[in-house]
Amino acid sequence: MNRILSILHNFLPVFAFMLLMSAATSAIAQDKDCWADFFEESEYGGKHFLQKGSANLENLKQVNGEDWNQRIHSIKVGPKTKVTVYQCPQFELPLTEIAKKPELMQAWGITEQDVKENSLLIFTGAEQIHDLGDFNFHKKVRSLKVECLD
Structure with missing residues (x-):
């Protein structure tokens, strides 16, 4: 024993x-596996910055010493990553001028949710977005979040 x-x-x-x-x-x-690479040109061209791990970038004016505000055109997303890009700084989802006129929105068949959906994009797990212009988001990114997924 x-x-x-x-x-x-x-x-x-x-x-x-x-x-x-x-x-x-x-x-x-x-x-x-938690990273996102942001490129200045379509098809992953031009200058880029790699974000490893989680990050909440409320504005893109000082990212690695450079102003990336409205410069991002394509993105590569790591396998265990969620990326949310916003058209406005500080992750805001503003209502555009049309949203201030409910009768006009109703006439066009547009909802408040439609307006919000045009203000952000979400990508997850090993996505490669070769051109944000395909989403009508060409060089519109002004803030972003990178989150690690389990």
Whole structure:
């Protein structure tokens, strides 16, 4: 019985070390898969900045020392990442002039939700957006969020 306890006593630190290494490796793998690369031109051309991990950029005037306000044209999204881009700074979803005129919106069949949907875009998990112009968002990004997914 003492021999078994001795073996368990000696194995406990090794087991704890293996458990810690497994958790650390998992965290590193998750971080490795959480990123977004933002490009100045379509088809991932021109200057770019890579955001690793979560970030809430309320404005893009000082990103890595440069003004990225209304410059983003294409995006690559990491496998475990959610990216939300906003047309306005500070993640605002403003109502445009048309939204201030409900009778006009009703006549055109436009809802307040339609207006809000035109103010932000959401991309998740390994998406490659070669041209934000396809979403009528060509160089309109003024704030963004990058979130890590499990």
